[in-house]
Structures are given as C-alpha cells and as structure tokens.
Amino acid sequence: MALAVYTFTNEAYVPAVTALVNSARRSGFGGPIHIGSPEPLSIAPADGLLFHVLGDSIFWPGNRKAELVLKHPSERFIFLDADMIITDGSLFSRVDQWIDAALVVAVENCISSVDYRRHGWAKRLGRDPNPSSWPAHYFNSGLFAGVFRRDKEFLQTWHETISNVLAPGGALYSDIDFPMADQDVLNALLQDHKPLTIGIGPPDIWAAASPSIPFLQIGTFKDGGPAVLHCTGLGKPWELTRPPKRMPNLYDRAWYWHVIDQPSLISIPLDIPRPLRRWFKQGLTTQLLSAPRRLVRAIKNTK
Numbered sequence: 001m002a003l004a005v006y007t008f009t010n011e012a013y014v015p016a017v018t019a020l021v022n023s024a025r026r027s028g029f030g031g032p033i034h035i036g037s038p039e040p041l042s043i044a045p046a047d048g049l050l051f052h053v054l055g056d057s058i059f060w061p062g063n064r065k066a067e068l069v070l071k072h073p074s075e076r077f078i079f080l081d082a083d084m085i086i087t088d089g090s091l092f093s094r095v096d097q098w099i100d101a102a103l104v105v106a107v108e109n110c111i112s113s114v115d116y117r118r119h120g121w122a123k124r125l126g127r128d129p130n131p132s133s134w135p136a137h138y139f140n141s142g143l144f145a146g147v148f149r150r151d152k153e154f155l156q157t158w159h160e161t162i163s164n165v166l167a168p169g170g171a172l173y174s175d176i177d178f179p180m181a182d183q184d185v186l187n188a189l190l191q192d193h194k195p196l197t198i199g200i201g202p203p204d205i206w207a208a209a210s211p212s213i214p215f216l217q218i219g220t221f222k223d224g225g226p227a228v229l230h231c232t233g234l235g236k237p238w239e240l241t242r243p244p245k246r247m248p249n250l251y252d253r254a255w256y257w258h259v260i261d262q263p264s265l266i267s268i269p270l271d272i273p274r275p276l277r278r279w280f281k282q283g284l285t286t287q288l289l290s291a292p293r294r295l296v297r298a299i300k301n302t303k
Helices: 011-026 061-071 090-098 116-124 148-165 182-190 250-261 274-282 284-302
Strands: 004-008 033-037 049-053 076-080 084-086 104-110 137-147 198-200 205-207 228-230
Touching (some): 011 033, 061 076, 061 137, 061 148, 104 205, 116 182, 137 182, 148 182, 228 250, 250 274
Parallel strands (some): 004 076, 104 198, 205 228
Antiparallel strands (some): 076 137, 104 137
16 A cells, blocks of 8 residues: 555644554554644654654645645655644554545535535535535545645645635634635545545544534444544643543544553654543543542532
C-alpha cells in the first residue's frame, strides 16, 4: 500500500495530533504521515513522520488542508483532521482501493438539494443554480482521499476558491454563506463536481457533535463500530481542567488511552488532574458513585 496520511495542526492541537498518529500506528499503518503546521511544533521527530512548516497565513488553519497536499504531494493520499482517532486499521487499505474509482470524502449529514444554502453557494461561486442535479448529502472536510494526478486540479480549485471567496481570515461563522469555511466551500464545489465522489460516513465515522444522524446504522468495519472518531464541536478533552457534567464520549476515552494511558510513537507531557484522570478512565462508574454525594450537596444548598 502506497497511501500517505496527511494532517494539519498548530501547537494548540498537538495533544490531538498525538492521538491521531499513535492510533494510526497502533492500527497497523506503516506509511508516511505528513504533519503540516504554520509554525514548528513541539513534537519530537519519529520514524515515518514528515513535518512541513507552511508559515503564517491570513487564513484560519482549517482552510489550509488542500494547500498542504498541493505543496507536499503524494500520489495516493488521505487527509485526516488532527482531532480524529483511527479505531480500525483496515480503513487505510479500503480507502486505498476506493480512490482508484473516485475522490473519497467523509459524509456528515443531509442538506436538501433545494436548500437555500446551495443556491447561495452557487451564486457566490458565479455558477448557475442546478438543484435537479445537486445532492442531498453534506460532506465533512475532515477526511478526503484521492489520487494526486487525477485530483490535483480539484484540490487546486478548492484552495483557490477558499482564497477568493472567503473574507480574509476565513474563520468559522465569519461568513453568512459559508459558516463552516473550507467545508462549505468544499460542498459548494462538490455539488457540481463530475464524476461523483465516494462517501464514507456514519456509522463508520463517529462525530462528537452529531448525536442524531439519519443514516443506516449498520456499518461494515470491525464489530459494526466506527473506524474513525472525530472530535467535532467544542469541549476538546485536552482543554479540560475539571470533570465536565457529562460522561466521557468515545473520543474522550480513546484520546486518553492513546495520549495519556498508553502512548506509543509520540509521547507528550500533559498534567492531567487526578479527578479528571478518574473521569476519563471510569466514566459511568464515577458518575454513578458521585451521584449520591451531588444529591446531598444539592439538598444542603437549598436549606
């Protein structure tokens, strides 16, 4: 398998990319892992890790995914967001087969083919509206894979459109037509893209910010579970300073195991308070045991 992994991060997301790299290696992926960033990272060199400092940019780091692959190409590639964790190594060999047929992109949810957002995207890109041929699915830009020789033009178009359409900075929620920045631009392009893409989505990809999904709940990876965990939304586990008032989710537990409990290729120093360690490791048990104490405190506070 000649597939190469790409990800883009900054220093604040080093705890995330540590989990991604460790999970990829632990799942059996032995190929090169390209890590792009605006500045040098505090990650020690390790076998198979290739670091690419792209320098400063006026754009939010999430807008620089295509730029990384274009500047440091591999013929067969898969890009993964830094806050993803691999749970099934067969993902790589299967994606390596799928990309022979088409560009592979993560599917996140549904948007009607006649939705006003699609019309807004077309208008901003200077394209004629064509809802009769637009899809009803919405892609997540956190995972895309392809063959560079075939897909270079699309990556270049995506990168240039981000630069030309989004306002300088291009941060999330800064543009009414493209609140998801690079991801909405990706969907704007793919709704008119030919040939069609191949999608991989729930339940094969689990996302923290998507608790309710309309997709078929039967997956084809190990035990029918997800092959990828994606920490979308807020509440990143490495940012926690105390146990939150919820149970740890799938990503929380996997992140703790790959970064704190059983790090493999990369190890980073993180000071995790003891109560937070218990929360990561015990989850439901901790919640159940502490519930009576919380009830007693609540009753006392009402007196």
